[in-house]
Amino acid sequence: MFAYITSLVIFAGILALFSLGLNLQWGFAGLVNFGHIAFMTVGAYSTVLLTLNGVPFLLAVAIASGLSALLGLIIAGITLRLRDDYLAVVTIGISEIIRLISKNEEWLTRGTRGIQSYPIPFAKMVTIDWQKPLLAILLIFVIAVIYWRLEWLVRSPWGRVLKAIREDEEVAKALGKNVFWYKVQAFVIGGAIAGLSGSFYAWQLTTIYPESFQQELTFQAWTIVTIGGAGSNFGVLIGSVIFQIYNVIFRFLPDSIRLDGGKFEAIQLMLIGLTLILLMVWRPQGILGNKDELTLTR
DSSP states (O other): OHHHHHHHHHHHHHHHHHHHHHIIIIIITOOOOSOTHHHHHHHHHHHHHHHHTTOOHHHHHHHHHHHHHHHHHHHHHHHTTSOHHHHHHHHHHHHHHHHHHHHHOHHHHOGGGOBOSOOOTTTTTSOHHHHHHHHHHHHHHHHHHHHHHHHHHHTSHHHHHHHHHHHOHHHHHHTTOOHHHHHHHHHHHHHHHHHHHHHHHHHHHSSBOGGGSOHHHHHHHHHHHHHHOTTOHHHHHHHHHHHHHHHHGGGGSOTTTOOOHHHHHHHHHHHHHHHHHHHHHHOTTOSSOOGGGOOTTO
16 A cells, blocks of 8 residues: 555656646647647657666756756747647647657667666665665655745746746737746756656656657646646646546545446546636636636637
């Protein structure tokens, strides 16, 4: 039971970190990114391949996050002059390209065979029973640092300009702000954070395949941001906890009333959908979102 709860905490933390990157792009900058999973994919594969070649963990994670940021810079340079709907379509396409590369370039990613037996943090330091708890502690520490720095960023003049661009970029342009460059920065930083979440995702799975990185993860992050409140970093953390509770609540039911897999998944989706409907009706800004900063109706 302890190992299972530890895994739940890790997955909730990974989703929280992944969603914090999306929240910076969407919640603060108003950028519609439906291909957020691309950054996690690059981060996960880069970390695994680098550590397999003897690169230390910290350096591998830093490089992986940097490569995800570089991907964000490339995507931003191509797409951020597009309207929101076109931007959404293009980001989906790019994320699918990344997934197909990981599936077909076997010389690099081993394709559909996946990558197994790669180094995991703490594996040589402690017994197997303590590896995941220490990984959970490390993940919580990283989330705390990222949250702290994001809060500092969004409350700074840079963050206030970002919010102004989200609300009306023409006004920001009239005030002399380089709107495109601010958008690029938000997209790159959000991508780097998502790449960092990919490192932990790979360590938690211990085996990665191209199919581990489906678009479903992107829309889970959108659900988390919507529940917690776009533009609220703490709301994203709350949303990730709520989302993970929905994922596991039926697993703790007594065996006499436990549902089979198909019914479990169906009711889980119904609960998430019902939550979103109620939020859209009664609190469209999310649990901790600011209604005055609502971007869903722009």
